[in-house]
């Protein structure tokens with residue numbers, strides 16, 4: 137069932153609901169009734185299925201859409217290889233996996249005329265794209281609209297704007313994504329990115345594995361975390377352009393280009409559940425303790441891409457959204473920990489409650505990587521402050537951070553490992569965490585030897 141189209145303040149109309157069987161037509165009568173593939177589709181359009189999961193995957197996880205378009209996607213010339221730029225793909229072999237805690241400043245400004253695709257810069261990732269498993273962490277910094285069209289056969293793209301809004305012109309219609317919102321482009325869906333501001337900067341999680349879905353809620357109950365109706369899909373909108381259009385296809389790690397004689401964003405109507413969407417992270421219903429202790433951040437999971445082991449995510453997308461902290465006799469910021477999962481964190485706005493903000497710290501547009509089992513947690517300043525804080529109810533609303541948490545270590549690209557904006561002295565944030573217990577009995581006198 138499709139949700140009601142919603143007119144937004146920005147003038148775009150959206151369909152509401154995660155994973156819904158949406159349908160939309162830009163021209164009345166373009167969508168066939170009662171069947172997907174009539175002998176002749178309405179208005180002389182071509183019917184075409186786009187499958188995001190195998191035909192045979194369980195119904196609850198099956199993703200596919202039917203598109204009714206001016207020309208079938210099959211009508212295109214041969215693709216030829218083009219420059220991959222700074223875009224990398226797993227398996228990542230330029231460096232060995234690094235057990236160190238690592239942190240980067242924001243990407244430097246790009247050259248004039250850098251569009252979203254050219255502005256993508258790969259930090260690293262894991263898995264193997266040809267096995268459809270694993271992920272890549274990319275950043276982007278762009279200052280020009282795309283006049284070409286991009287589609288990623290390698291996986292879905294979770295786009296996390298940090299600076300500057302994006303207007304995504306997709307095969308399914310238009311989406312706007314401002315900082316604080318995230319957009320998802322499913323595997324294979326073609327799109328173009330216009331900038332709503334002079335420059336645009338942010339993060340992308342490329343997911344080679346199972347499509348992101350909402351996490352199960354277990355004992356939380358039927359509501360909470362990201363509510364399904366807050367995910368918004370576009371309504372059909374098409375381009376009817378004759379003339380040369382460059383189409384770039386990312387396939388098994390390489391970019392391939394073809395010059396079409398028409399725009400492939402020519403879908404007049406569609407229905408299905410393999411659709412792009414946007415989600416406003418401020419709508420996240422944050423749950424946490426109302427008694428004591430700091431819950432694990434899995435409680436902040438927005439979307440999860442399961443792996444073949446139940447409960448063990450290929451990727452969890454986690455948000456640290458504004459919330460109250462009320463835990464009694466509790467060290468309230470993130471605890472010291474070593475995690476079997478690997479954690480890439482980014483900052484969309486403000487500060488993060490485990491790290492000191494400001495120059496040389498964890499800043500918006502920057503990122504940190506705490507690979508499998510690397511010891512991390514509050515920096516010394518945070519530890520000192522939170523250990524002494526008066527435990528009155530406290531609103532944490534000065535920032536918006538997120539994490540791509542993955543079951544496999546993240547291996548860096550050579551570019552990320554050598555980058556000038558890799559902070560040289562990140563370990564120092566944990567310097568000065570001195571021992572407090574000077575009067576412990578010696579292990580011998582305590583009978584331990």
Ligand SMILES: O=C(O)Cc1cc(O)ccc1O
Pocket residue numbers: 430431432433469470471473475479490506512513539
């Ligand atoms: O390392 C981090 O900052 C992320 C994180 C947050 C938290 O609240 C608990 C564990 C954790 O890994």
Ligand SMILES: [Fe+2]
Pocket residue numbers: 473475479506512513
């Ligand atoms: Fe962590």
